[in-house]
Each structure stands twice: as structure tokens, then as C-alpha cells.
Amino acid sequence: MDRRDFIKKSLLTLALGQAAPSLLSRTALAAQSKDKILVVVNMFGGNDQLNTLVPFRNDLYYHNRPSIAIAKDTVLDLGQNGQYLGLHPQLRPLMSMWDAGELALIPQVGYPNPNRSHFVSTSIWHTADPTHHEPTGWLGRWSDGQTDPFCDTFVGGATPQALQGVHHTAPAIQSVDGFTIRMPRPLEDAMNAEMGQTRQGKAEEVRQAMLSLRGALNKIGQIRTYTNKVQYPDNAFGKSLADVARMIAGGLGSSVYYTTVGGWDTHAAQQPRQAELLGYLAQTLSAFRADLKALGRDKDVLIMAFSEFGRRVQENASHGTDHGKGGLMLVLGSGVKGGMYGSEPDLENLDDGDLKYQTDFRNVYSASLEWIQADTKRVLGQDFKPLGLV
Amino acid sequence: MARTLSYLDATHLLRRATARGRKEEAQQLVDVGLEAAVDSLLQDPATAVPYHTEVTITERYEQHKEIANLWLSHWLTTPTPAAERLVLFWHGHFTSQFNESMGASASDAWTQFATFRSQAYGPFSDLLKAVAQNPMMLLYLNNAESRKEHPNENWARELMELYTLSPGFYSEKDVQESARAFTGWSTRLASGKRGYQRDPNEPFVYFFNPRWHDSGPKTFMGRQIQNGDDVLDILSNHPQTYLFVGHKLLVNYLTPQPPQAMVQEAARVLQSGGTRETLRWLFTRDEFYSPQYRSTVVKSPIEYLVGLFYAAGQNQPLIGKDDGKASARLLGIFTAMGQIPFEPPTVKGWDGDMNWLDESRLLTRLNLVSAFAGKENQLDLSVFMDGANGPLALVKPEAQLL
Numbered sequence: 169m170d171r172r173d174f175i176k177k178s179l180l181t182l183a184l185g186q187a188a189p190s191l192l193s194r195t196a197l198a199a200q201s202k203d204k205i206l207v208v209v210n211m212f213g214g215n216d217q218l219n220t221l222v223p224f225r226n227d228l229y230y231h232n233r234p235s236i237a238i239a240k241d242t243v244l245d246l247g248q249n250g251q252y253l254g255l256h257p258q259l260r261p262l263m264s265m266w267d268a269g270e271l272a273l274i275p276q277v278g279y280p281n282p283n284r285s286h287f288v289s290t291s292i293w294h295t296a297d298p299t300h301h302e303p304t305g306w307l308g309r310w311s312d313g314q315t316d317p318f319c320d321t322f323v324g325g326a327t328p329q330a331l332q333g334v335h336h337t338a339p340a341i342q343s344v345d346g347f348t349i350r351m352p353r354p355l356e357d358a359m360n361a362e363m364g365q366t367r368q369g370k371a372e373e374v375r376q377a378m379l380s381l382r383g384a385l386n387k388i389g390q391i392r393t394y395t396n397k398v399q400y401p402d403n404a405f406g407k408s409l410a411d412v413a414r415m416i417a418g419g420l421g422s423s424v425y426y427t428t429v430g431g432w433d434t435h436a437a438q439q440p441r442q443a444e445l446l447g448y449l450a451q452t453l454s455a456f457r458a459d460l461k462a463l464g465r466d467k468d469v470l471i472m473a474f475s476e477f478g479r480r481v482q483e484n485a486s487h488g489t490d491h492g493k494g495g496l497m498l499v500l501g502s503g504v505k506g507g508m509y510g511s512e513p514d515l516e517n518l519d520d521g522d523l524k525y526q527t528d529f530r531n532v533y534s535a536s537l538e539w540i541q542a543d544t545k546r547v548l549g550q551d552f553k554p555l556g557l558v
Numbered sequence: 559m560a561r562t563l564s565y566l567d568a569t570h571l572l573r574r575a576t577a578r579g580r581k582e583e584a585q586q587l588v589d590v591g592l593e594a595a596v597d598s599l600l601q602d603p604a605t606a607v608p609y610h611t612e613v614t615i616t617e618r619y620e621q622h623k624e625i626a627n628l629w630l631s632h633w634l635t636t637p638t639p640a641a642e643r644l645v646l647f648w649h650g651h652f653t654s655q656f657n658e659s660m661g662a663s664a665s666d667a668w669t670q671f672a673t674f675r676s677q678a679y680g681p682f683s684d685l686l687k688a689v690a691q692n693p694m695m696l697l698y699l700n701n702a703e704s705r706k707e708h709p710n711e712n713w714a715r716e717l718m719e720l721y722t723l724s725p726g727f728y729s730e731k732d733v734q735e736s737a738r739a740f741t742g743w744s745t746r747l748a749s750g751k752r753g754y755q756r757d758p759n760e761p762f763v764y765f766f767n768p769r770w771h772d773s774g775p776k777t778f779m780g781r782q783i784q785n786g787d788d789v790l791d792i793l794s795n796h797p798q799t800y801l802f803v804g805h806k807l808l809v810n811y812l813t814p815q816p817p818q819a820m821v822q823e824a825a826r827v828l829q830s831g832g833t834r835e836t837l838r839w840l841f842t843r844d845e846f847y848s849p850q851y852r853s854t855v856v857k858s859p860i861e862y863l864v865g866l867f868y869a870a871g872q873n874q875p876l877i878g879k880d881d882g883k884a885s886a887r888l889l890g891i892f893t894a895m896g897q898i899p900f901e902p903p904t905v906k907g908w909d910g911d912m913n914w915l916d917e918s919r920l921l922t923r924l925n926l927v928s929a930f931a932g933k934e935n936q937l938d939l940s941v942f943m944d945g946a947n948g949p950l951a952l953v954k955p956e957a958q959l960l
Contacts, residue, residue, distance in 0.1 A: 322916075346894070485703060
């Protein structure tokens with residue numbers, strides 16, 4: 169590289185903002201809003217778009233899925249502005265949101281060079297890096313610019329990559345009620361004494377984990393008195409979102425809540441399984457929004473649900489579908505401009521048997537980051553025009 | 559001359575190899591010296607008792623509790639506990655989720671463990687072949703239903719991505735072609751019974767269904783192949799398989815970030831000599847005993863509980879009273895700690911390391927300590943953890959480490 173190239177590159181680096189953040193941008197980051205809240209739902213396993221948002225006027229759909237297609241007369245018709253597509257019957261609780269213009273459906277979401285591995289694709293969604301080089305999560309990078317250890321919260325067992333930054337990883341809270349220490353006094357005293365003594369290597373990492381647990385126990389203890397205003401479905405996903413509502417009610421102060429609902433990997437006997445899961449999803453989202461309305465916080469909350477990929481167009485011999493590419497995202501909330509953000513999938517023009525992707529998920533992420541007034545370019549590494557959802 | 563083994567090194571070896579131990583066992587290893595100590599740990603696995611249930615085929619939760627109890631009891635009482643830690647390793651590698659395999663009964667899961675146990679130390683190629691024809695696996699990854707008309711790609715994909723090569727070493731075409739090669743690799747019940755008439759005590763057996771098999775020509779990784787055996791042969795001869803699995807063995811037995819030179823060496827030993835030779839090589843290396851590798855592996859929940867029960871002198875995995883709800887309590891605690899026996903969270907298995915210690919999971923581990931209050935007299939933590947100086951040591955960070 170000659171000197172002129174070097175200077176050009178350096179200037180480019182500065183222009184792209186890859187140098188250390190200036191004092192100004194640090195201040196701007198610190199001023200992020202506490203009012204707006206993003207709730208992310210990771211549907212792990214690869215939800216089948218075609219049986220969720222059904223092209224029920226397309227004979228090719230029924231031709232490709234002789235045993236698992238959703239029957240025409242049961243599909244919930246979304247009408248002209250829904251591109252004549254329809255929803256799976258178990259999504260009925262979402263229809264009032266669609267009618268009110270508070271539900272955005274984004275079909276065929278993906279990224280360049282799609283990967284059909286659950287883990288590679290999930291990691292791409294979590295890092296927002298299809299080249300698969302970035303180790304930190306997209307929300308982890310956002311949280312690295314925050315000062316509050318509870319700026320984001322994972323409701324579940326182990327914090328996923330999306331919420332892992334360089335300096336900050338979101339706390340993982342499985343359940344509000346279960347999150348309390350029960351130990352005889354001498355043991356608790358001994359533990360507090362041990363936590364005060366620094367160590368080396370892995371033992372020090374464990375000590376840090378114990379310290380962050382103690383901080384989380386104090387914080388969650390303060391919100392345990394808050395109760396839900398509505399009944400949630402009695403399943404793991406229902407419990408998770410019920411706890412998110414309590415965390416919001418109790419003023420935990422997170423701008424981001426993240427949770428996971430699994431089971432979408434329907435290689436066999438897809439129909440009953442996916443129906444059950446979609447039912448859980450719709451009932452829980454509906455209860456959550458009713459709870460938020462009762463709290464007076466519905467206007468502040470944007471919910472975004474995604475899966476790492478959609479599934480193959482043609483069913484397999486096990487009455488299921490194999491891993492595919494483009495998939496469906498749902499974004500909802502009273503601050504959302506509802507509608508269909510994309511077109512009916514072209515079943516005659518497939519990518520190795522899969523739906524071609526139409527919208528890059530980072531354009532959807534960008535809109536969700538705007539909602540919490542984050543520096544989208546800094547989080548996503550480059551400019552992604554936000555989909556006009558908010 | 560036999561190499562000596564210090565008492566402190568013996569506790570480290572015993573803890574890493576078996577996840578359980580007491581003072582006198584560490585002392586016995588010291589007495590025989592390093593090589594004989596390693597030989598004694600790596601002897602052929604004792605078989606486990608057969609599973610027998612009185613419940614019906616649909617009572618899956620009951621069956622799940624029974625095999626979880628059976629396995630933990632076996633690990634606590636077997637003369638060959640190193641084999642059980644290795645069974646756990648293979649269980650986390652060749653994953654099968656009991657509750658995601660609706661056709662399978664607990665007898666299928668238990669039979670899969672017997673396969674892991676009997677093949678645990680041998681050549682990787684033998685284990686791979688046994689797993690590929692294991693009914694639990696065939697049911698879990700849907701190959702049992704895969705037919706030539708519409709091959710099911712689930713098994714073929716995970717075989718390469720998670721069990722042998724890892725991503726980047728095969729193409730989508732290889733997935734599709736190998737899925738064709740495995741069509742017809744299925745299962746059946748010798749009795750011919752079906753569905754709800756099935757006796758949960760009768761496990762499925764492997765069955766090749768020629769009518770479902772695609773016998774047309776196939777190209778896999780640039781070679782002409784016929785059937786699934788050819789796929790397994792190619793994968794078993796691929797150096798990347800041994801780098802990938804060898805790395806994983808070192809993560810489990812040495813440190814979360816093993817040095818590249820040791821991974822290369824582990825891969826070489828694994829390919830030429832099998833798993834037992836790989837562990838023997840590792841356990842007799844000086845590096846294995848160096849301070850930088852002591853207490854560097856986070857105990858998984860199963861290892862944490864097995865270690866604790868054993869330290870407390872229990873031969874049953876009992877928390878609290880034996881009141882008929884104990885096995886449900888045990889499964890509940892495993893759920894909260896993030897590791898349910900026979901139920902990896904995904905086909906990738908458990909992430910391990912510090913993921914075991916996220917807030918809610920760590921809290922469950924610490925709250926469990928109370929269950930051992932009042933048993934201080936029986937509690938021998940000298941192998942369980944470094945730096946044990948009485949029962950209160952259970953709240954030290956070192957208690958979480960192997």
C-alpha cells in the first residue's frame with residue numbers, strides 16, 4: 169500500500185466512525201430514552217412461513233403440500249392489503265391487531281448467502297453479521313454503550329449471543345418468583361465473605377458471576393410485589409411474557425427484554441405441533457398487550473418476533489418440512505404501522521426449493537433500534553435503512 | 559520406573575475423569591502411581607442395570623424420571639465412573655432429545671446410553687456407525703421415516719454439521735446427496751406392535767427398508783457413493799472429524815480454550831488409537847497437571863450434583879425426603895440448572911462453560927447447598943473441589959469447577 173492509499177484508508181476509517189467514539193457520541197448514547205421498550209421473541213427452530221402466512225389462493229401451495237397445507241376454509245383472510253394472504257387459524261387473537269393497523273407482517277426475511285444450519289443462522293441473526301465474523305451480539309453492542317446493568321434483560325436460563333457485548337451481558341432471569349436466595353445464615357455470611365476475595369482465572373470468573381447474581385437478586389426483589397393484571401396462557405412462553413410485564417410494571421428500567429420460545433423445527437408431523445405453538449404465541453402476545461394497556465404502557469412497547477429461517481416449500485415424507493431460507497417476522501404494538509411489508513412469495517421461482525429472501529433482517533432491526541433511539545449505524549456496523557414500521 | 563502422582567494431582571485427575579470422588583480414592587491413585595492410576599480409571603465400563611417400567615407407553619414423564627434416576631444412581635455406584643462422564647460427553651455430542659422423539663420410549667433412550675457406554679472408549683468410526691443405526695437417533699432426527707420420494711435431511715445435515723465435520727467443510731449438495739444415501743435406514747419393533755399397544759419395555763431395533771431406499775447414483779464430497787455406509791466411511795476418514803471431536807474432548811477434559819498444538823495431537827491420537835488412548839495420552843501429560851489447567855472447567859449441573867451426592871456419601875440421587883416426589887424434584891432442579899438428562903436443549907447439546915452460571919442457573923446451584931446442611935459430618939469435599947476446608951467451602955467459587 170502506498171502512502172496515498174494509506175491516507176485514503178485512514179480517512180475512510182474515520183468517516184465510517186470506526187475510530188474510538190468521540191465524547192460527543194458517548195454523550196448522545198447516554199441520553200437514550202428509558203420510555204420506549206423493545207421486546208424480542210426468538211422462535212428457535214425455524215418457523216414455517218408458508219403455513220403461518222398462508223398463500224391460500226395459490227394452487228401451487230396446495231400442490232407442494234398435499235398433506236400439511238392449511239385448509240382454505242380455515243385460513244384467516246387478511247384481504248387486499250394483506251396481499252390476499254391469510255393467517256393460520258391459531259393466530260386468530262392477532263386479527264384484532266391486524267384490523268387496528270398494529271400488526272406488521274414481513275414475509276421472506278433473510279440475508280445474503282442464506283445458511284440452513286440452525287446454529288449458524290441463529291448466530292447470524294444474533295450478531296447481525298451474515299459473514300459470521302462478529303463475535304458480539306447486536307443488542308450486546310448496543311448495551312456496551314449503556315451504564316445501567318439492567319439496560320437489557322433476558323427472561324430465561326442462559327443469555328443468548330444477541331445480548332452479549334464486549335463489556336456487558338444481559339442478566340438472565342428465569343422467573344421473577346423463583347429468583348430468591350434461600351440459604352442458612354452461616355452459609356450466606358460465608359458466601360458474602362468469599363465474594364469479597366479476588367481470585368485468578370476461572371475461579372475469578374465464577375466470583376464475578378456470583379457478584380452479578382447478587383446485584384440481580386436485589387433488583388428483582390424490588391419488583392416481586394407487582395402482579396399481572398390479566399391471565400396469561402399456562403405455558404413457558406406465557407410465563408416469560410407475564411414476567412416481562414411485571415418487570416415493566418415494577419420499573420426495572422430495561423429498554424430491551426428478550427426471550428425464546430422453541431419447538432419450531434417441524435421435520436415431522438408438522439401440523440399439530442406448529443398449530444399448538446402458534447396458538448401459544450398469539451394468545452400470549454394478546455394477553456401481554458392487554459396487560460400493558462392496563463399498565464398504561466402499551467404505547468411504549470414494540471414487540472418483534474423472528475425465527476432463524478423459514479422452511480422448504482415442498483413437504484417431506486414425514487409430513488413435515490426441512491430447513492429453508494426466507495422466513496416471516498412479526499412486529500406489533502400500538503406504535504407500529506401495521507400492514508404487509510412485502511409480497512406474496514413466488515412459488516414458481518425458488519432458491520433450491522426455498523423461498524427467496526426479499527427483505528434483509530437488518531432493515532427490520534434498524535427500525536426496532538430507532539424505537540429505542542439507539543445509534544443504529546454503530547450497532548449494525550453500517551447504514552441499514554429502517555423499514556418504515558414506526 | 560512408575561511416575562509418581564501427588565495427592566493434589568490425584569484429586570484433580572479423579573475430579574476431571576469421573577466428576578466424583580472421596581479422599582481415600584485419591585489416596586489409592588497416589589499409592590499405585592500415575593500410569594496404573596490412569597489405567598484403573600479407564601478400564602472397561604461396568605454395564606448398567608436394564609431399564610424396566612410398570613407404566614404405559616404414553617406416560618413419558620414417568621419414564622423420563624425413571625431413567626434419569628437410574629442413570630444418576632448408576633454413576634454414583636459404578637466401579638467405572640470415568641465411563642459415565644464420557645457417556646455424558648457422548649450424550650452431549652450425539653444428542654437425542656427424549657421429548658422431541660415422540661415415537662421413542664425410555665427404553666430406547668436407555669439403550670442408546672448402553673451403546674454410548676459399550677463404544678465409549680473405542681474407535682470413533684465404530685461409535686459413529688453404531689449411532690447412525692441407533693433407533694433413538696433414527697427417531698430423533700427423523701431418518702426412520704426418510705424415503706426416496708422425499709428424503710428427510712435432518713440426520714444427514716446434523717451428522718456433518720454437529721457430529722463430524724462442523725460447518726464449512728461440506729456443501730448443501732452433500733447434505734442432499736447423503737440424505738438420499740440414508741433413505742431406508744429405519745427402525746421397527748421385533749414384536750410388530752404399533753403405537754399405543756406398544757410395550758415401553760421393548761426398544762426399537764434397526765431395520766433397513768429396501769423399498770424406501772434410493773439406490774440411484776449419488777455424489778458425496780466429490781466421490782461416487784451408494785449408501786449410508788459410504789458416507790460414514792468418508793466422514794470417518796476425514797481428518798477434520800478428528801480435529802473437531804478432539805477439540806471438543808479437550809474442552810471437556812482440559813480447558814475451554816485448548817491450545818492448538820494439543821488439539822492437533824489429540825486429533826492424531828483419536829484417529830489412530832480411539833478415545834481411550836486419547837484420554838490416556840491427556841491424563842499422562844505434564845500439562846494436564848499444570849496450575850493453569852486446574853479448576854478451569856465449569857461443572858455441568860449433572861456433574862455438580864453427582865459430585866455433591868457422592869461427597870455426601872449418598873448412593874441415590876435424593877434431594878430432601880424420599881417421599882415419592884423425589885425424582886420429580888430432581889428433574890425440576892436439573893431443569894432450573896439448565897441440564898436435563900436425556901434432554902439436551904437443542905441438537906447442538908449444551909454450550910457449557912460460563913453459560914452454566916448465568917444468574918438463574920447459578921442461583922439454583924447455590925440454593926441447593928442448603929439441602930446438604932445437616933449432613934456436614936458425612937461431607938468429604940476433598941475431591942469435589944479445590945480449596946475445600948469444611949462444609950462452608952460449598953459457597954466458594956471453586957465449588958463450581960472441575
